[in-house]
Amino acid sequence: MPLLSPNSLLSSPHIATINSVRFFPTGRSGLLNPTTLHRFYSSRLSWQASSPMATPSSQDNGGVPGVAASKSSGFIISQNGVPGSTDRIGEIKRITKETNVHVNINLDGSGVSECSTGIPFLDHMLDQLASHGLFDVHVRATGDIHIDDHHTNEDVALAIGTALLQALGDRKGICRFGHIAVPLDEAAVEVILDLSGRPHLSCDLTIPTERVGTYDTQLVEHFFQSLVNTSGMTLHIRQLAGKNSHHIIEATFKAFARALRQAVEYDLRRGGSVPSSKGVLSRS
Secondary structure, X not given: OOEOOHHHHOOOOOOXXXXXXXXXXXXXXXXXXXXXXXXXXXXXXOOEOOOOOOOOOOOOOOOOOOEEEEOOOOEEEEOOOOOOOOOOEEEEEEEOOOEEEEEEEEOOOOOOEEEEOOOHHHHHHHHHHHHHHOOEEEXXXXXXXXXXXHHHHXXXXXXXXXXXXXXXXXXXXXXXXXXXXXXXXXXXXXXEEEOOOOOEEEEEOOOOOOEEOOEEOOHHHHHHHHHHHHHOOXXXXXXXXXXXXXXXXXXXXXXXXXXXXXXXXXXXXXXXXXXXXXXXXXXO
């Protein structure tokens, strides 16, 4: 019985289209849609070209309507792309004498943002991370902002970096690298990153004002340095153009989100292997 290889999967005549959504057959009753195509490699199923096209079923997932599950692969996939049980999620609580921070991030989310740090401009930037990375980002933080925003800004970034580290796990199958340049009106920022396990930041931003609203613009670089330190990420940020401080910073966060999204996506050709000639990517 012939097997469907990843390269031939998309051209298979056995793929059906239901309400403009393409579905792929499994060896059981599960359905797999394009938003969760990367889960092929973690499932280690045999993909059989002669398998009959399944129909949406809830019999294997506890009766949730519209969702089909594959018990043999250990993941649950929704007909409409709702994340299943193998979503890469990191959750961190960081409590010090200066701050109390709770972060939950889902790398396989849909762009949901619920952020309250006590620093309105930082909340706005975290919204960009969620929206443009298509991550679900939940951040709750209280801190000594009666002094200034420094400690809260730093500890939120440290917690996000640690949550990313947790969510990425062994980093098997990911693309690892991200590179993009993002404009925002007159501003443009380039971000290059590598989920290498080795923390490094090069930040070349020229922000013309000391504050945006009440936010100290020196804290932008410090935010990314803190995130890099705990996530084990190599990050290069370069301003290509820009005169408006708000635009420069927002373009930076948008570019970071887009580059990170590229890096955490699964590389279908890699087949679940670690994207390193060493065979391992770990936090240094």
